[in-house]
Amino acid sequence: MTIVQTKNLTKKFGKFTALDGVNLEVKKGEVLGFIGPNGAGKSTTIRVLLGILKATSGDVTIFGKDAWSDAVEIHKRIAYVPGDVNLWPNLTGGEVIDLFVKLRGSNNKSKREELIKKFDLDPTKKCRAYSKGNRQKVALIAAFSSDADLYILDEPTSGLDPLMESVFQESVIELKNQGKSVLLSSHILSEVEKLCDRVSIIRQGKVIETGSLNELRHLTRTQLLVEAKQTITGLEQLQGVHDLENKKQGLSFQVDTEQMDRVISHISQFGIVKLESAPPTLEDLFMRHYEVQEERGAHTGAGGDN
Numbered sequence: 001m002t003i004v005q006t007k008n009l010t011k012k013f014g015k016f017t018a019l020d021g022v023n024l025e026v027k028k029g030e031v032l033g034f035i036g037p038n039g040a041g042k043s044t045t046i047r048v049l050l051g052i053l054k055a056t057s058g059d060v061t062i063f064g065k066d067a068w069s070d071a072v073e074i075h076k077r078i079a080y081v082p083g084d085v086n087l088w089p090n091l092t093g094g095e096v097i098d099l100f101v102k103l104r105g106s107n108n109k110s111k112r113e114e115l116i117k118k119f120d121l122d123p124t125k126k127c128r129a130y131s132k133g134n135r136q137k138v139a140l141i142a143a144f145s146s147d148a149d150l151y152i153l154d155e156p157t158s159g160l161d162p163l164m165e166s167v168f169q170e171s172v173i174e175l176k177n178q179g180k181s182v183l184l185s186s187h188i189l190s191e192v193e194k195l196c197d198r199v200s201i202i203r204q205g206k207v208i209e210t211g212s213l214n215e216l217r218h219l220t221r222t223q224l225l226v227e228a229k230q231t232i233t234g235l236e237q238l239q240g241v242h243d244l245e246n247k248k249q250g251l252s253f254q255v256d257t258e259q260m261d262r263v264i265s266h267i268s269q270f271g272i273v274k275l276e277s278a279p280p281t282l283e284d285l286f287m288r289h290y291e292v293q294e295e296r297g298a299h300t301g302a303g304g305d306n
């Protein structure tokens, strides 16, 4: 079942095309990672989903309803955390959490208390006294104590320390176990790798890849370090071999994952004594796309946070 869907979503600001035919889908019970560099269009997409911005063209639905005209209806069932949280300066953190949770029509006091403890927040302080990280915690606690069907999190952990990052991850996994749907925009790749069932990568207003991490890994390279009895030759000529380098510890190079088989059988002729391989990460995947971007001439559009 589809919870969020954008079809050919385009958003222009004047002459500038921020979103250029974005297709995105969040299915029921999944965590979709929405990743891309600053200025790629993540927050703009999310603002359209929230009904804050009107799409220039395209279809945008949440729970099968129109994100713009049915926003009121939709908002009863979603929780949202932005990357830069602004709160009422004169209310305490606890008051803000209660306010958000009540607005969403849920009232789970024990969940609220549990999260305040886990995130180590002092809820009695006025919001004006909170650091960015503490404002972030207030918004996260409010969202996670709300009983929503869809959680939209836009780079929600910027400003959190590593300990809190893991509390955040536990909370998202808990949502997933309850069958909730989550759209998580992030530039923290390890976070996405740990939490997401599928990933959509956006660059310059276009979704350039969508798939499970396993599906996207075919695009990545594996780092190998090999030591052999004989000198390994002929690697340069093999397809899919990159960044060949003779190091003290052995021959170091990268292999396109789909060429791995051929490369391994080639090097095995030379009597391998040591073989180290590092698994492809999302970082590699990202780098490849940046490289392609640079080769084609870097885009000079305005960048922006959030």
Ligand code: ADP
Pocket: 013, 016, 018, 036, 037, 038, 039, 040, 041, 042, 043, 044, 045, 301, 302, 303, 304, 305, 306
């Ligand atoms: P991200 O969240 O991926 O960092 P954004 O969605 O915030 O990216 O921004 C996408 C692009 O749209 C950027 O180039 C940004 O400068 C531009 N943009 C965002 N909001 C506006 C706006 N209100 N007016 C004009 N340009 C905007």
Ligand code: MG
Pocket: 042, 043, 044, 083, 154, 155, 305, 306
């Ligand atoms: Mg953003």
